[in-house]
Amino acid sequence: MAKKSRAELALRELLRVPGGKPVDLTAYDAGGTPAGPPDKRAGKAATSALGEPLADLQERLFAASTAGDRRRILLVLQGMDTSGKGGTVKHAIGLFNPSGCRIRAFKAPTAEELKHSFLWRIKRALPHPGELGIFDRSHYEDVLIARVRELAPPEEIERRYDEINRFEKSLADDGVTVIKCFLHISYDRQRARLLERLDRPDKHWKFNPSDIDERALWPAYQQAYEIALERCSTPHAPWYVVPADHKWYRNWAVSRLLLEHLRELGPQYPKADFDIAECRARLLAH
Amino acid sequence: MAKKSRAELALRELLRVPGGKPVDLTAYDAGGTPAGPPDKRAGKAATSALGEPLADLQERLFAASTAGDRRRILLVLQGMDTSGKGGTVKHAIGLFNPSGCRIRAFKAPTAEELKHSFLWRIKRALPHPGELGIFDRSHYEDVLIARVRELAPPEEIERRYDEINRFEKSLADDGVTVIKCFLHISYDRQRARLLERLDRPDKHWKFNPSDIDERALWPAYQQAYEIALERCSTPHAPWYVVPADHKWYRNWAVSRLLLEHLRELGPQYPKADFDIAECRARLLAH
Helix, strand or coil: CHHHHHHHCHHHHHHECCCCCCCCHHHCCCCCCCCCCCCHHHHHHHHHHHHHHHHHHHHHHHHHHCCCCCCEEEEEEEECCCCCHHHHHHHCHHHCCHHHEEEEECCCCCHHHHCCCCCHHHHCCCCCCCCEEEEECCHHHHHCHHHHCCCCCHHHHHHHHHHHHHHHHHHHHCCEEEEEEEEECCHHHHHHHHHHHHHCHHHHHHCCCHHHHHHCCHHHHHHHHHHHHHHHCECCECEEEEECCCHHHHHHHHHHHHHHHHHHHCCCCCCCCCCHHHHHHHHHHC | CHHHHHHHCHHHHHHECCCCCCCCHHHCCCCCCCCCCCCHHHHHHHHHHHHHHHHHHHHHHHHHHCCCCCCEEEEEEEECCCCCHHHHHHHCHHHCCHHHEEEEECCCCCHHHHCCCCCHHHHCCCCCCCCEEEEECCHHHHHCHHHHCCCCCHHHHHHHHHHHHHHHHHHHHCCEEEEEEEEECCHHHHHHHHHHHHHCHHHHHHCCCHHHHHHCCHHHHHHHHHHHHHHHCECCECEEEEECCCHHHHHHHHHHHHHHHHHHHCCCCCCCCCCHHHHHHHHHHC
């Protein structure tokens, strides 16, 4: 068992971005399946099999919070359109008890949100102790689309990387395990997925012609991601590059990363702080 | 198919409380399985089989909301301790895409909440258009524990029934389908479940000695529920009594009620509001 655990712990080592070094996303294979199951069928089965241990660890984490344990998880999902942020929530987060999940999808900031610092809306959506928080997009949009679309002055964008690192450090200090996944798809696979959305009437609602305008800025977005991965993959909040051309691998990998982190936390059920025998006697009397 | 659908639509008729008439909960069999699968094994399979149609309808509801459809569902779960409100969220709501679920568990009101009307915190937790909202306890606590424990003057409690009915009517008028489930367990089954929590160290965190104090007030709580069911089961927001001694039946019945209501809503994917051929051509060009 000990040996197996070490082998299983490999995925986070394999996918983690070493921070502080230039990142070249073209060197990452979006169609790869590192350390993954051999094929789609096996991948789906493997993901499904993670459901029980994940839900068990989640319950322990929540139970521990009722006795004062402040630890919790924050999963940040980023990636180009069609990379599968929503699909990951459906299939990977769908393995958990929904009552312990705090999910937030961040869209273009509202007028209210724009009145505040870019981290304001983020801080309001954080998981509570014992919870699994999931961000579908996040504060990283403020150094991604904001950089590509020049939504803020360059010096302001520059400042944000350090601000993000300080913010995420404060989260770690407060018991938040931050897991940031960049869902990495290829330019060709994005075209195929956008075409599929056009071909299927039940997917039209997911399509917006502006998606094509964003796609035209692909190189600029890849560069913006490379900078964010280089500057904000830190020991307390690492980035993982998750190959996402294969949906089944993406779902498995994110589930697996969550499992590895939850196992490392090793949350425990709290001990009873009441007299069990006395309570049993009272119950049996009525 | 048409015939089958009519037969399947029976559960909501079967479990609905006719409002405006005195309710006698002792006449409801908490161990019953009306219109349900024959046994636990079949029940679990039947619930699991509801997952696909439920998730499909949920996606349609959400998709419709992106085109302005304001409809949504609010599931209210009430019941005595151990009746399985949390288990229902885990097993029935777990069938849905978690990104479209807005779940809120209501505890004793905070100091902040007590400064406002009892509906204040409720209104802040409502599902947005396209979502499935779930309340684990609700505004009904303010006519249940509040009545039993005399947390407010009697005339104030009296006023609340009408206030709740007006509030729920306003929800219905705004496109909210309100589904209220009373998870009905027997006094003996509650004892068994509380004893199980005492016997299992992994369940101690769910137990509180005060649960036994509440149990001693069983008749008063049953009466408070009877009054709430009589006065607040309305055409626009009916109450359902869900027999809950069998967990598998409870999970199936709540899932089934959700399915019936979602089918009645019949949400549709919105039509594309863009030029599909032009978008396809643009995509194929790059």
